[in-house]
Amino acid sequence: MRILQIVLLAGLPAVLGAQQLSFDASTNAVKFSDAAPEGEVAGVATNSKGDIFVYTRTGHPTITIGTARPFAHGGSRLYQFDRTGKFIREIGKDSYGFEVAEQVRVDPQDNVWVVDQMSSMVIKFDANGRVALLLGRKSEAERVPAAPLDAPGRAGRGGGAPGAGQQSDVFQRPSDVAWDAAGNIYVADGLGPNARIAKFDRNGKFIKSWGSKGTANGQFNTVHGIAIDAKGDVYVADAGNKRIQVFDADGNFKSQITNIGTPSALCMTSGPHQYLYSSNSNPPNDIDSGGEIYKLELDGKIAGQFGKAGKSLKEFGTTNAIDCRRESELLIGEIGNWRVQKVMLKK
């Protein structure tokens, strides 16, 4: 009987009785083309003009043979579309740091920031698409066969013991980036063993980091997304611990939000009444549970939820990014469905 209960519960949404938000959706927010081919949409973000940036896993991740070491390159591209979804240009074509797309965000000055999970770099492009700031450094070469993803001391991916939350300005599979009002930079680091948030000043000078692998307050188990509210509090999607942790700007633990499944993509709305969106993303190998997105008050109260996992319209496949510049008109980046879905929440 007990086993039966567990089986039944596993198929249910994380929260029973949360208000279902009705919505429409479309898949024509951006128009892919031969010049900008489809791929796994890891990141999607808008700038102040409504232009849409998509960081996608596309093309061919490639290993070439060199001086006793194999070198990896390629596999991701950054596109810019206008507000009608028309492709405008590609940014960072053939960039050294583009390998496995993880996230793109646009800051208040319309700079475009890219987070790459494999090169372990955060790259800031100015509004003209030129590189303005670099955080982290790409591994010089790859090991073949591959070293385990969570092995300590992997070249270029930071050192230290797994889970140590090393104090360093290099990353191991970073997942997201955010800024506070002063322009300080916060990097979620990340999907690898580091399990920490790294903080830099606006010029890229490393200030501090906090967190290590674990389940206690202030510890993380797969840091997936990050968002900062107008007061400067930092919201971290602690996916492996199925919670969002809230910190002040110095990394002091304040509170946590649970009962929202496995938080993955986060987005903080602007304006006088801020909301936090959080996705309970399904893994790519399972579209039969989860997948819904929550709209949260900043105190953690659930304002509503929408969607579920799947491949059809109004379903989501491994959501990895949410853009919420407009509170009720969201852009959802889906890894599993190779698309950007526009969600229009009804009042």
Next chain:
Amino acid sequence: MRPALLVVALSALTAVPLGAQSKAKATGVPEIPYDSVPNFIKMPADLYLGESMGVATNSKGHFFVFTRSATTRLFEFDQNGNYVREIGAGNYGFEFAHSVRVDPEDNIWVVDEGTNMVIKFNPAGRVIMVIGHRPEAVAGATTTVNVPVVPAEKYTLGRPTDVAWDQQGNIFVSDGYVNNRVVKYDKNGRFIAQVGSEKAGNGKEQLNLPHGIAVDAKGNVYVADRSNHRLQVFDNDLKFKASYDNIGDSWTVCVSPGPHQYLFTSNSNPNGNGPGTWDITGEIYKMELDGTILGRFGHASKQPGGFQVVHMMDCRNPDQIFVAEIESWRVQKLMLKPQLARTAGTK
């Protein structure tokens, strides 16, 4: 226990090595005369076919070739063999071509065994659905390519080989070199059922390298069960119906449309075998759906008109067969002629 072990040991000793060829048991099969259209495909300068893994026609008579050149590429040609365009250049899911098929709405589906993906393009050539998930490059290059996930997951393919649909739009995927199963998904890509598993076997509802698949108008499923030297037939729920084991190694299958459907299967002739093997393999069989053999055509040869490892057939017109060959890097269009002396079918 001990006799069972002995059987296992013996079967391991007598197992046919990969690439071995089987002489068909059927004898006295009438020959179907045919011509190969000379110089049918006209390639533009500086464009080449590589190993031709898949060929499929659409309702307008255009045909598509999925080929392994320096990168895996998908080309479209018109009914006269003139080059029209490339589809999916730089696609993230293109790594190692295996199959292309066109559904009744003229959508183009490719199966890539290097990325474990099935990708559906609309007639305009844009991606509208994907099944499976490419292993992420961040995990690096591994040396294990043949280890299945145990048990096989619903949405994780293991070097899939082919795709087909029934009249309701349900999707059938033969999967493949790592798994040994056929998976049925609904038209939206949601898992329904499977036959076989990650384990190879030669029982009625087991498979050993399911390498090609086709579905008839009633929804019955025909599977080229290559390493079991047979063609297995399942009903629409993937329950066993019949086994045709007299046609050599079924490498690929095709079912023609129309009120009277025919089944084609190829006893292809891979390399790596001793002298004399060309004499006993390389032919294609034309059959009734019930397994009655109507005739055979073709023979192993590297010259035009002969076959050098037929990997896929298109039989939209059962008297005009397109064949894609791996080891001659070509696609031929065959015009079948009426059989001179109509002999009784062989079962």
